Amino acid sequence: MQVQILIVEDETDLRNGLSDLLMLEGYQVASVGSLAEYRDWVQQNQYQILLLDRTLPDGDGLTLLAEEREEQRVPVIVMSGKGATADRIAGLEADADYYLVKPIDVAELVALIRRFERRMQIPQEEVYQLDGQRWKLHMPDQGIVSLTRSEMNLMSCFVEQPGMTVSRDEIIRALGGRPDVYDERRLEVLIRRFRKKISEAGYPGFPLATVYGQGYAFNEKLEMI
Secondary structure (H helix, E strand, O other): OOOEEEEEOOOHHHHHHHHHHHHHOOOEEEEEOOHHHHHHHHOOOOOOEEEEEOEEOOEEHHHHHHHHHHHEOOOEEEEEOOOOHHHHHHHHHOOOOEEEEOOOOHHHHHHHHHHHHHHHHOOOOOEEEEEOOOOEEEOOOOEEEEOOHHHHHHHHOOOOOOOOEEEHHHHHHHOOOOOOOOOHHHHHHHHHHHHHHHHHOOOOOOOEEEEOOOEEEEOOEEEEO
């Protein structure tokens, strides 16, 4: 399967030149010239690698990067004429995977893309990631689901405990309740609604399992980020 690359770059010559080059390298390439065009494009399309300029006609590309990280996690290479140390640090702190300073070294760019492509082809362990600051659950396919406080506290019980049973009392304490007075029906309702929410988000096989008479287990690896 061809890797889909999206280029967000307002310099027409550079955008077209990169598109032609990467298509010759065997990639499927689309390109847009602004933040607005990006938002329109992603309504109907998906990509596996993003090449992102910073200085766009309608804003800083790092704004787009923040939006992208809210929805999915794919390799992002920032391409910018802003090459000062502070600018490069800003890009990396915004969670870019790499920051290239213009003029772009094409050989370096292609090498980076190939490295990301190889990573995509390696069978990956099913790993779920819990973002404790943003209350987000990162799915193995790079999708992201927003959590409520209760859902966040619930999932925190299973961090680094794949397949291990967590008792109802332990979960109730994590939710801020007292096991001797907390109505277990509330816990069951929370988990039932949470499973339904995850399923409706496109993940019907969510591995949160009931261990009858004991508690609950999360049957895949879950790590805190």
